Amino acid sequence: MYNPRGSCPGATRRMPARHELIAPRGIELKTVAEFAIKYCQFLDAEGNLAADAPALASDTSELLKMYRFMTLARAFDSKAVNLQRTGQLGTYASCLGHEATHVGVAAAMQPDDVLAPVYREFGSQIWRGVKMSSILLYWGGDERGSDFEAREDFPWCVPIASQVPHGAGVAMAMKIRGEKRCSVTYIGDGGTSEGAFYEGINLAGARALPAVFVVVNNGWAISIPIGQQTATKTLAQKAIAAGIPGVQVDGNDVIAVRHVVGEALARARRGDGPTVVEALTYRLSDHTTADDASRYRDPAEVKEAWNKEPLPRLRAHLTKMRVWDAAREEALKNECAREIEAAVDEYLSTPLPSTDAMFDHLFANPPQSLLEQREIARRYKRKH
Amino acid sequence: MYNPRGSCPGATRRMPARHELIAPRGIELKTVAEFAIKYCQFLDAEGNLAADAPALASDTSELLKMYRFMTLARAFDSKAVNLQRTGQLGTYASCLGHEATHVGVAAAMQPDDVLAPVYREFGSQIWRGVKMSSILLYWGGDERGSDFEAREDFPWCVPIASQVPHGAGVAMAMKIRGEKRCSVTYIGDGGTSEGAFYEGINLAGARALPAVFVVVNNGWAISIPIGQQTATKTLAQKAIAAGIPGVQVDGNDVIAVRHVVGEALARARRGDGPTVVEALTYRLSDHTTADDASRYRDPAEVKEAWNKEPLPRLRAHLTKMRVWDAAREEALKNECAREIEAAVDEYLSTPLPSTDAMFDHLFANPPQSLLEQREIARRYKRKH
Amino acid sequence: MAKVTMIEAINRAHAWEMRHDPAVVVLGEDVGVNGGVFRATAGLQEQFGKDRVQDTPLAEGMIAGMAVGMATQGLRPIAEIQFMGFIYPALDQIANHMARMRNRTRGRLTCPVVMRMPHGGGIHAPEHHSESLEALLAHHAGLRVVCPSSPARAYGLLLAAIREPDPVIFLEPARLYRLVKQEIADDGQALPLDVCYRLREGSDVTLVSWGAMVTETLRAAENLERDGVSCEVLDLATLSPIDHETILESVAKTGRLVIVHEAPRNCGIGAEIAATVAERGLYDLHAPVKRVTGYDTIIPLSRLEHDYIPTTARIMDAVRETLAQ
């Protein structure tokens, strides 16, 4: 099991030894509740499949589809970073290393479920139909990027953790209407420290909402390692505070992610309530293109994490299953490059929005004063 | 064990059966973390003492002191409600039924620890030196009541849960200075749904702060029973989300409360970090004097709770120990009545503050404009 | 036609709209079984069931965020904040999501939410139960802020707020809840948002106020009439966006402006009204603008709160001073 906390001495030093009562000497206390957090991995870092892996592990067409999207997300990400470096994109939050989590989660969902992302879950979004050009448009500083193709999914959410109550609210609407749909809400390891995370999962638990909360534990919240964020041994156990199941999964094993999230969704659809899934992965990139992780992060840790990244292990598995080889890899890479090229072209050729755009979507019924300000803005529009 | 949730069908209906993973069929998952919540009670509702009760249970002088303060708090409370009913006090939040929790917590503390209360922990405050006249002054609508005698303790905190980060911050100051002091922070069952509660205990856990958080689970948050507040089986388990110990105690058993909080404080003072203590008790009164609980609460539940209230069981124990009898009870009641009478006199004879009071404590260095407004307020002062 | 208090009018507006629009749902602390601490939602859970009238856990940020989630799914949540002083934990959701979702997604997702809450002091309540924080919300583009001053306007404006396709902060003056009764038809008729209501015509001075302070303002106007002073009284009603046109028109007629609000003066909504007149109506002014407001301090606990809230006498003096210029 990959534990990003490994490198952070603070974490273990601070964790109370056994989470048990300050035992009154010589007194036997009654146990009134017990909990366990389980961990799921099927495909290890070397690509070895566990003996008890689910049927999905031999569903090659599904595995190939997931591998395709993981590869696409990886290539898209690298292109986006490049665009930023060359001044053609704004600050960008890379998804490097998160591909198995993002694709596994999306693959487990139904199209009419609703996704509430944070800001770097591009693999999920592309799977769910969001055009790469929409993603680029948003990170290029254009709101039209959020008017994207997954019509009911939430846009990117910058205020950390504030999307969690949205996911719960969406699930509440689904429950009230008796639908068989679910919401899936992402949150980062850092995000679990915000009260909104806890408030949202507590509501979901209290009302048994059809919701799944995926905590992407990539080890870091900008410069703060997970061991400084919380004293907990896992993030899955945060679920216990909401009275709901929490489970840890190897976030670099797309089979495990898809399986566990699939089970959680099935449970939610049955009306049995929400689940917190902690996906253990690693942020292989800087926090964003505006960050320089070398200031605060040990390169040895990053190197170690590269040994566990999600793509090679799935490739190894597919190769073992004889559905993958170097030629197919080459072909896929080219195909991805072409798709990405087209998306970049579309993005770069999107004309600037008019200044009106900042006024025209604020209200369905805009007040007169706003229309007057729109006039002023037209007058002072900068030449670009 | 007294469980206020008993009467709330919602709670059990909604609680996921075993808090375990949506088990992948036929797959054995590794357990990565395990937790247990224990429950502590020494003195049962009938006043029977557990065989393994701590030494405190036979420390009659300490027990008598606690009994005295519990009786005083009860009598004070009844007087305060009376003052409100007769138009001599503002809206008031009764502490009826909470006496063992409030006194047990305070008795476990050192004088130079810091208490951050909510709004009804009068038993704790009186123990810690807050004059009853100060309490009345505050609930009578006069800020001077919060300029009270426990100089470093926090004033009453109305915005639910916002005191929890204060408790953590105080403990952080103590830790930075290497002091052997602790903070103790109260919160209600309803309060545990606010993000601030969770943020505060998470910080305390992450930095191993010398802090104890006492969750007073009195079954109700105004009209919301605990079973609708959260799906958790206990509130003590909320601690697991902060990676710290959580323990449940019979909040109507002052020996257990004092013992458990004492152990938690000792642990904190040793540098071993914070603890969440859930005290199970019951709000025997309306939420406040502005509330009418009969609108939403089954009288049978209240009647049942009266059978478990804190005073008779301690009285029974003291009687068995031959340090209490009817005459002493009578004398104590009279003594309390006299003390309360004096406090009420002091409160009622406190002259109204001047209008200046609303300006004079806002800033150490008030701006000129504020002093001008003070002039206006003097001019328009109402006749009282 | 029935004579009802403001709290009853609010209750009926809820019920009317819930009967006619199945998308309307009610959420909040103690709004269900208990019917709200002021009884605004009394009986609604019995009529419309627990799905449509939901008691929530105690967390305002979650309530607002949940409302955002539900609204994007096509529901029309009416969420109660128990007192305006407890809105702070919800501000992140209100400002960063409710007010922005339509703009952020270019109209793809919208938030037709009403956030209702008691507003203002004067009810001898504990700390944090007497706040007037309308200016905080008014400063946020993407929100409407509405505050009725009578049962009939509470009924009509609340219906309008619920039907508005964008979020509305609906402030209910707590000390008016049961102060007077007024006939309302309970016919589902909404009143227009974004406009002032002229409560009294006059020619010497324009008084602008809203919420509970309208009572003192009208009383001042009545008293002054006996002295031969003719006051025009405008109820701002929609506090954002402000109907500046009506105010400017009135000031063009009277030449004098006194603004009355309970919230602190500094950066209150009165400032925006005065500033706009200084920009667009300066030449109409015969005398300096006056603001009669709460002081720039914390509203005191009950023993002093009446020395904080503007009184009829203060308003009358301000009018006299402006007339003396």
Place this chain on the structure above:
Amino acid sequence: MAKVTMIEAINRAHAWEMRHDPAVVVLGEDVGVNGGVFRATAGLQEQFGKDRVQDTPLAEGMIAGMAVGMATQGLRPIAEIQFMGFIYPALDQIANHMARMRNRTRGRLTCPVVMRMPHGGGIHAPEHHSESLEALLAHHAGLRVVCPSSPARAYGLLLAAIREPDPVIFLEPARLYRLVKQEIADDGQALPLDVCYRLREGSDVTLVSWGAMVTETLRAAENLERDGVSCEVLDLATLSPIDHETILESVAKTGRLVIVHEAPRNCGIGAEIAATVAERGLYDLHAPVKRVTGYDTIIPLSRLEHDYIPTTARIMDAVRETLAQ
């Protein structure tokens, strides 16, 4: 004497005060090892240790609440909010506790806290990284709100803020962080709070601005000078409480007032300035007051943000219009 940018000036003010006052502690997200996302606190953890320069978990409400707790124990926390758009979760603590604790306890417990944060747009940052929310804080009695417009004022005002016995919201214009260098002595000399700074004397019109907009305002004044227009430029510096006296004096001299701020217009601090002039300086005005501000909408993402932020041209036109009256 060294020439430093604003971000370096801020860094040095921290260091100076931490060397001289052991009660000063620094908290925030990424302020420790990383030295802050803008490097404001770079090197401080190495110099002063992990107790005095603390990385916190990611929770703004907790950061502010923790600062309240620490301050009541006699420490002087300087807490960073990573961007002003993320202040919302902290508003409950700031408004309901930090601003009130002294008043609530009649001086028994106090909150000498500085809440620092980057302010304003123009740095091509993602959503929620460009907010100008000073009016929200200014409306709260019990707080000071301060915003420097140069490295030297950042240094001197930050020192004053840290030494103030009450809470100060310290807004750092992000687009000025590295824009210019200025000599500072780094001698621990504070600058006075609660006063405007006159950056330019003039006789035809008074321009009031603060933060990053001071740059455009000064540029407008320089350009206008070439046309023979003499502008007096005031940097508001302390946004609450406002130094109205200096503004009124200046308006008494020039007879004209243009207020420039980046925040939305509606209920912005510009409104308070204009309102006060309409009350206390009306007879000095030769022309209507003008406000040149951000629009009442959400500040756009980077492709349009420069069409949102007031430009030198808009300021110059406003001055010309006011002179034409």
